[in-house]
Amino acid sequence: MEILKNLLQVKKIMALLFSIVFSILSLKGMISAEQFIVVFSCVTGYYFGQSSARQAISENNK
Template identity: 55%
Template sequence: MKELLQIKKIIALLLTIVFCYLAIMGKVTAEQYLTVFSLVIAFYFGQSTARQAVKEKVTQNL
C-alpha cells in the first residue's frame, strides 16, 4: 500500500511539472492548466482526507 501512495505522489508531481512546462511554453492555455491542475490537487487531497477520516474512525472504535 505504501508503494502505491508513493506512486500517486510521483505521478501528481510529474503531471504538475509537465503542465507547468507546457504552460510556460504556451502549449496549453491557462484555463486548461487550471482545470487539470485543480483536478489533480482535488483528487490528491481528497484521497488524503478520506484516509485520515478512516484512520480516525478506526482509532475511535478501539
C-alpha cells in the same frame, strides 16, 4: 524513514509529475492557462481528497 516512504507513494509521484509537466507546457505556451488550471485542479483535488478521506478513516478506526 516514514517520511521517505510517504514521499515515494505512486499517487504523490503522479500528482507531482502532472503538475510539473503541465506547468512546463503552460509556460511554453503549448496549452492555455485555462487548460492548466482545469488539469491542475483535478489532479490536486483528487490527491488531497484521497489523502483526507484516508486520514479520516484511519482516525475513526482508532
